Amino acid sequence: xxxxxxxxxxxxxxxxxxxxxxxxxxxxxxxxxxxxxxxxxxxxxxxxxxxxxxxxxxxxxxxxxxxxxxxxxxxxxxxxxxxxxxxxxxxxxxxxxxxxxxxxxxxxxxxxx
Amino acid sequence: xxxxxxxxxxxxxxxxxxxxxxxxxxxxxxxxxxxxxxxxxxxxxxxxxxxxxxxxxxxxxxxxxxxxxxxxxxxxxxxxxxxxxxxxxxxxxxxxxxxxxxxxxxxxxxxxxx
Numbered sequence: 164x165x166x167x168x169x170x171x172x173x174x175x176x177x178x179x180x181x182x183x184x185x186x187x188x189x190x191x192x193x194x195x196x197x198x199x200x201x202x203x204x205x206x207x208x209x210x211x212x213x214x215x216x217x218x219x220x221x222x223x224x225x226x227x228x229x230x231x232x233x234x235x236x237x238x239x240x241x242x243x244x245x246x247x248x249x250x251x252x253x254x255x256x257x258x259x260x261x262x263x264x265x266x267x268x269x270x271x272x273x274x275x276x
Numbered sequence: 277x278x279x280x281x282x283x284x285x286x287x288x289x290x291x292x293x294x295x296x297x298x299x300x301x302x303x304x305x306x307x308x309x310x311x312x313x314x315x316x317x318x319x320x321x322x323x324x325x326x327x328x329x330x331x332x333x334x335x336x337x338x339x340x341x342x343x344x345x346x347x348x349x350x351x352x353x354x355x356x357x358x359x360x361x362x363x364x365x366x367x368x369x370x371x372x373x374x375x376x377x378x379x380x381x382x383x384x385x386x387x388x389x390x
Contacts, residue, residue: 195377206280206366207319207381252319256377263309263321263332264379 165190169253169267176243177275184238184270186253191231197264198227198238199252207252211238243274279303282367282382289357290390297352297385299367307331307372308350309379310342313364322365325350326372354387362389 166189176182186196195214199207211220211227213236219228226239240247250271254264280301289295301308309332310322324332328344339355350369354361367382 197378199381204384204386206383207368209378209380212378250317254319263311263324265321266319268316268318 165193165255165257165265167253167255167265167267169251169270171270172268173271173273175273175275178243178245180243180274181239181241182243182272184240184251184253184272186236186238186267188234188236188255188265190257191234193231193255193257195256196227196229196236197254197256198225198236199254201250201252201269203249210251240272243272245274245276248272248274280367280369280380280382282365282385284385285383286386286388288388288390291357291359293357294353294355295357295387296354297365297367297387299350299352299382301348301367301369301380303369303380305369305371305380306347307370308344308347309368309370310350310352311366311368311381313366313384315363319366323350323352357387357389359389362387 168187170185197212198210213220213229224241229236250269252269253267283298307326309324313319322336323342325344341353343351364384366384368379370379
């Protein structure tokens with residue numbers, strides 16, 4: 164059974180720092196891996212999606228990497244800003260056809276100014 | 277334009293009542309989902325529908341019954357509500373069979389059972 168773990172559960176950093184969020188999954192037979200952002204009381208916003216054949220994806224200050232064989236992904240946030248404060252969720256899709264995402268419990272990030 | 281919209285946003289009700297949550301997507305997607313986020317913020321799939329047919333039905337009490345009148349709608353009806361049903365319920369949609377399969381989420385419905 165696929166399990167997704169995110170470390171750390173919470174992280175506090177001063178503005179401007181670069182940081183890394185970690186995600187691991189137990190079954191490497193994934194179709195893709197997605198990183199989401201959730202703001203308090205809000206829905207989820209997709210940040211980056213990495214196909215199983217890809218190694219990384221970049222969007223602005225965000226870079227996500229995927230090492231499928233070791234069951235790991237990282238989300239790198241450069242030059243963090245207070246507006247980055249949110250919960251970041253990692254999720255894997257284990258096949259393409261109608262299968263839902265398996266989520267980690269998230270990392271809650273707080274960036275202080 | 278809201279891509280995935282859920283109503284109501286908040287729902288407070290008594291134990292034993294029956295309630296429904298509605299979800300609509302205007303993205304032309306063929307697959308819709310219901311997820312539950314518990315008090316510990318853990319998101320877990322409940323149901324998945326593709327072209328109005330049930331694809332996934334995780335271990336969910338049969339008091340929960342999804343209904344998909346068409347591809348753009350997936351409603352969730354809950355009978356005999358219990359305290360443990362209190363959670364945030366998220367609807368999502370995506371394309372099946374498309375490489376990227378990005379799921380788009382609604383803003384959630386916060387259900388409180390008293």
